[in-house]
Amino acid sequence: MKPIVRLRGASFTYPGVHVPALHGLDFEVRHGEVIAVTGPIGAGTTTLLLVAAGFAPRLTGGTLAGERESLVARPGIVFATPWTQLTGLCHSVFAEVAFGPASHGVPRERVLAAAQRAMRQAQVEHLAEREPSTLSGGELQRVIVASALALEPDLLALDDPAAELDPAAADALYALLREVAEAGAAVLVATPDVERAAKAATRALLLERGRVVRDGTPTEVLA
Amino acid sequence: MIGYVPGDSPLHRAHPYTPLAWAGALLLVAFAVSSPAAIGAVVLAAITTAVVGRVVPSVVRPVLLLALPTWGLLLVLHGVLGPDPRIALGPLAVSQPGLTRALVLGGRITAILFAFLTVLATVSPARLVEAMTARGVPFARLYLLVSTLTLVPRMRARAAQILEAQQCRGLRLGGSPLARLRALGPLVLPLVLGALAEVDEQVLALDARGVTSGARRTPLAPPPDRAGERVLRWVLGLLVVAAYTAKFAGHGL
Numbered sequence: 001m002k003p004i005v006r007l008r009g010a011s012f013t014y015p016g017v018h019v020p021a022l023h024g025l026d027f028e029v030r031h032g033e034v035i036a037v038t039g040p041i042g043a044g045t046t047t048l049l050l051v052a053a054g055f056a057p058r059l060t061g062g063t064l065a066g067e068r069e070s071l072v073a074r075p076g077i078v079f080a081t082p083w084t085q086l087t088g089l090c091h092s093v094f095a096e097v098a099f100g101p102a103s104h105g106v107p108r109e110r111v112l113a114a115a116q117r118a119m120r121q122a123q124v125e126h127l128a129e130r131e132p133s134t135l136s137g138g139e140l141q142r143v144i145v146a147s148a149l150a151l152e153p154d155l156l157a158l159d160d161p162a163a164e165l166d167p168a169a170a171d172a173l174y175a176l177l178r179e180v181a182e183a184g185a186a187v188l189v190a191t192p193d194v195e196r197a198a199k200a201a202t203r204a205l206l207l208e209r210g211r212v213v214r215d216g217t218p219t220e221v222l223a
Numbered sequence: 224m225i226g227y228v229p230g231d232s233p234l235h236r237a238h239p240y241t242p243l244a245w246a247g248a249l250l251l252v253a254f255a256v257s258s259p260a261a262i263g264a265v266v267l268a269a270i271t272t273a274v275v276g277r278v279v280p281s282v283v284r285p286v287l288l289l290a291l292p293t294w295g296l297l298l299v300l301h302g303v304l305g306p307d308p309r310i311a312l313g314p315l316a317v318s319q320p321g322l323t324r325a326l327v328l329g330g331r332i333t334a335i336l337f338a339f340l341t342v343l344a345t346v347s348p349a350r351l352v353e354a355m356t357a358r359g360v361p362f363a364r365l366y367l368l369v370s371t372l373t374l375v376p377r378m379r380a381r382a383a384q385i386l387e388a389q390q391c392r393g394l395r396l397g398g399s400p401l402a403r404l405r406a407l408g409p410l411v412l413p414l415v416l417g418a419l420a421e422v423d424e425q426v427l428a429l430d431a432r433g434v435t436s437g438a439r440r441t442p443l444a445p446p447p448d449r450a451g452e453r454v455l456r457w458v459l460g461l462l463v464v465a466a467y468t469a470k471f472a473g474h475g476l
Contacts, residue, residue, distance in 0.1 A: 095349060103362060144428075
């Protein structure tokens, strides 16, 4: 199967910075993979997600050198801080989750079905009528995950998605990532939580100073 | 508080265009009339709007905070420094035409503040988005408008969090005006820098969720636009036209 994203000798530099955040990356992502991306702070894990999903340099600015081939049509992204990802326009969790597909012009019945399915997957159905701003950090993070899933992404990028979650919710999230990949999406998760990542991932990358220093099975890379 | 206050008043239930049209008509009529009595009627209509919307407690404070300094300035500028003839107002001899002018200008400002803060408090941004989406307004433009309307409550909530955090770290809010001014630094800097830092992530999240997709957004629950409300909006439009026609024909109130 053709990779959904392929980077060849890709280097990325943020605007106003001279040192590249990513150096000479050779890397492919395929449908059905859960790739755990890990490394010390400043290693470039978040930047790798942004480049792979096509947000950098399109929205961040900066320069991407090398080759990037992408078949990504519907990227989804989840950051560690859920409150920065709220639309600020929705007064219920259901509206928040349905916001994405509705904004993409998906027909109404499909929007409603996608939102319900995503809420069920992220286990936030019981919060459907709640005002998003009244939720706890953990609840809100699951709502943001549901909002990303409602887009039916072909590539889902998550940056430390369990930072706000309790251990049980974090386990459930990583199990869900596996399900999402099994349904055909590619999943990239940047995380310091190597234990959970090792259980959920099909592949792992270790980054240091913007370079991939290990790429292989989770057991090989995260051991 | 400036921002949406959930409720079940007739204004909350109305199609979002109706309170907006009402506030817009009050604004235009306030500038079409120039007698204190007519301005008084406009102010009364604006206050009635807040009463009907059941948001008087939320609206009165910001109106007073914004209008009172303006009233003070207008009364000094026009009442004290205005032209003769003068009338006795307690121990002061104030300019009669100046006082009339101050009443008209202050009344206009008060009416506009009451009307628009009531609209902000009673029109749900989400319903406004749905209503405008149903009319085919491009969503990126719409988002810019509505996120601006919701900016104040979001910044207030954020400021309250920062204030609590800084108080835990020993920030004192009381004391002399100078001490209070100094206390602004630990509040304003994290507020502005935090907002700027969050913008990056919000842009990415909203882009992924289709805000900039250019697709025509699907309205999920467009508010009903009843015939009575449509008629009311037309009547308001005609009222504005009539007020300006009378004004320019020299028969204005």
